[in-house]
Amino acid sequence: MGRQSGGFSPETARKDFPILQRLVNGHPLVWLDNAATTQKPRQVIEALAAYYSATNSNIHRGAHTLAREATEAYEAGRAAVAEFLGAASPENIVFVRGTTEAINLVAQSWGRANLGPGDDILVPVLEHHSDIVPWQLIAKETRARVVPVPLGPDGQIDRTAYADLLSSRTQLVAISHASNVLGTVPPVREMTALAHRYGAKVLVDGAQAVAHFPVDVQEMDADFYVFSGHKIFAPTGIGVLYGKPEVLESMPPWQGGGNMIDSVSFAHTTYAPVPQRLEAGTGHISGVVGLLAALNWLTSFDRGAVAAYEQGLMSYAQQALSMVPGLETVGAAPDRIAVLTFTLAGQDPATVADWLDRDGIAIRAGHHCAQPALAHYGLETAARASLALYNTSEEVDQLVASLRRLTDSAPS
Numbered sequence: 001m002g003r004q005s006g007g008f009s010p011e012t013a014r015k016d017f018p019i020l021q022r023l024v025n026g027h028p029l030v031w032l033d034n035a036a037t038t039q040k041p042r043q044v045i046e047a048l049a050a051y052y053s054a055t056n057s058n059i060h061r062g063a064h065t066l067a068r069e070a071t072e073a074y075e076a077g078r079a080a081v082a083e084f085l086g087a088a089s090p091e092n093i094v095f096v097r098g099t100t101e102a103i104n105l106v107a108q109s110w111g112r113a114n115l116g117p118g119d120d121i122l123v124p125v126l127e128h129h130s131d132i133v134p135w136q137l138i139a140k141e142t143r144a145r146v147v148p149v150p151l152g153p154d155g156q157i158d159r160t161a162y163a164d165l166l167s168s169r170t171q172l173v174a175i176s177h178a179s180n181v182l183g184t185v186p187p188v189r190e191m192t193a194l195a196h197r198y199g200a201k202v203l204v205d206g207a208q209a210v211a212h213f214p215v216d217v218q219e220m221d222a223d224f225y226v227f228s229g230h231k232i233f234a235p236t237g238i239g240v241l242y243g244k245p246e247v248l249e250s251m252p253p254w255q256g257g258g259n260m261i262d263s264v265s266f267a268h269t270t271y272a273p274v275p276q277r278l279e280a281g282t283g284h285i286s287g288v289v290g291l292l293a294a295l296n297w298l299t300s301f302d303r304g305a306v307a308a309y310e311q312g313l314m315s316y317a318q319q320a321l322s323m324v325p326g327l328e329t330v331g332a333a334p335d336r337i338a339v340l341t342f343t344l345a346g347q348d349p350a351t352v353a354d355w356l357d358r359d360g361i362a363i364r365a366g367h368h369c370a371q372p373a374l375a376h377y378g379l380e381t382a383a384r385a386s387l388a389l390y391n392t393s394e395e396v397d398q399l400v401a402s403l404r405r406l407t408d409s410a411p412s
């Protein structure tokens with residue numbers, strides 16, 4: 001049995017995941033690589049099968065029943081995402097491939113139209129590479145600057161430094177709602193309010209947040225909010241860009257093609273209103289169907305109880321890991337998600353991951369696409385266990401027992 005919290009029991013969630021029944025190297029799978037991607041509940045798998053079995057069609061064109069049904073499903077997905085994020089309207093939601101594409105879209109469309117020489121883009125050091133490199137690319141082109149916002153020793157964003165770095169030159173602040181390597185949950189509402197005082201826009205990367213706690217983009221006042229479906233129990237290849245209506249409306253197309261136009265001629269082409277203007281070509285229709293099923297599945301739980309359960313499991317895991325000789329955790333911000341990055345004395349993180357895999361335990365080792373965040377701790381690589389609502393204290397115990405066997409077997 002897992003630890004229970006309020007109205008949530010992980011066993012209720014677990015039974016929906018066929019993959020959690022499989023054996024890996026002769027052991028039941030222990031999936032602790034949720035920050036990389038989450039597993040999919042049968043409701044999502046069945047929704048995909050049903051879509052392809054009964055509905056498959058292209059959307060927004062074609063006057064036939066299946067086209068209408070597929071369009072309805074796609075637009076129902078858009079409405080569900082808007083509700084999930086607390087957006088004012090489905091028209092504030094643009095479908096993309098994932099977080100990375102959403103950030104590149106903003107950089108290439110909004111960035112190219114709004115950035116110029118001498119402008120600053122503030123990016124905290126804990127960001128994922130996908131919230132650093134797109135800004136570097138557009139900064140190079142527009143001769144703007146990407147300015148890193150430093151971290152404190154525990155992995156929190158240095159708020160004094162942030163306040164000092166903001167200026168009338170700041171056009172954009174790009175912050176993660178939760179760090180994929182340190183677990184840090186920054187105070188995005190306060191940081192956004194401060195950025196707005198200087199007239200800067202704020203993009204919040206919710207890739208690691210949306211599966212763990214409720215999000216309200218209007219309350220946070222974010223100008224952009226982005227996430228990937230595959231990190232919230234939905235398929236790969238589908239993601240979301242939320243934008244404030246007036247900001248999205250001001251954005252020029254970033255890709256051209258079908259779906260994004262109003263009319264085309266060699267003399268003059270006009271574009272569709274947003275969100276279609278930013279969705280060139282055939283979208284990932286089944287991905288949206290899967291995302292809708294995933295959001296319905298997740299929101300069928302009491303999300304406050306889920307968040308409390310995950311926080312309890314994280315405390316349990318932190319305590320248990322602290323008993324492993326030579327283990328040091330990386331990042332200790334007080335507000336955090338259940339991402340446990342660690343090093344083990346005398347062990348290469350890749351060896352640790354390989355050892356755990358032999359026991360059926362999946363964790364990640366490497367730079368976690370956040371090299372500046374690891375460099376802040378003088379590290380190039382680390383091991384990372386990341387938890388989700390279907391993980392249990394028994395699985396944490398298995399992780400710790402396997403790590404102890406590794407340290408016991410190491411020559412002293």
Ligand code: PLP
Pocket residue numbers: 035036098099100101128130131176178179180205207208228369
């Ligand atoms: N941002 C954060 C915080 C992430 O953790 C990740 C993926 O790990 C990404 C962005 C990139 O997500 P994707 O590869 O789904 O585009």
